Amino acid sequence: MELLLVRHAIAEDAGASRRDHDRALTPVGIERFTRCAAGLASSGWRVDLVLHSPLLRARQTAELMTPLVRDESKIEAFDLLAEPPDEALLAAVERRGEERVALVGHEPWMSTMCAWLAAGRPELGGNFAFKKGAMARLEGPLRPGAMQLLAFVPPSIARRMDVAES
Numbered sequence: 001m002e003l004l005l006v007r008h009a010i011a012e013d014a015g016a017s018r019r020d021h022d023r024a025l026t027p028v029g030i031e032r033f034t035r036c037a038a039g040l041a042s043s044g045w046r047v048d049l050v051l052h053s054p055l056l057r058a059r060q061t062a063e064l065m066t067p068l069v070r071d072e073s074k075i076e077a078f079d080l081l082a083e084p085p086d087e088a089l090l091a092a093v094e095r096r097g098e099e100r101v102a103l104v105g106h107e108p109w110m111s112t113m114c115a116w117l118a119a120g121r122p123e124l125g126g127n128f129a130f131k132k133g134a135m136a137r138l139e140g141p142l143r144p145g146a147m148q149l150l151a152f153v154p155p156s157i158a159r160r161m162d163v164a165e166s
Contacts, residue, residue, distance in 0.1 A: 009033035039161030041067035051078035120145025
């Protein structure tokens, strides 16, 4: 399996007047992540399915990933991405039967999941700087410690991959 872990793009700040669930992407977040997705697409990255946390900012980020998805109907909410990663999440992803899957979620869970899948040690998640819009590409069996980390792409690098900008 190929797995793309994605932290949502830049979103509105948390505030007393706004529920965390309803925080939207900022115009800068939308512009920058659109360029990230275009950069990955121009480099040949593709996914068969995008699963995203039900929080607004993750859904909006997933929707910006359409250049990477073969079928736009394959962008779906996935409640387990609004919680710490666990075996139930892995089993649910695997049951989908897709070969290339993107998971769009939040920190600290994206870095925890990356460390858990690549090294079998979720406590090493702090070693992965999942800035907003960052991505990690892994490959292998969807089990803790069994996946190989192929690429860790900060958003600034993904934007530079966009050959259409050159």
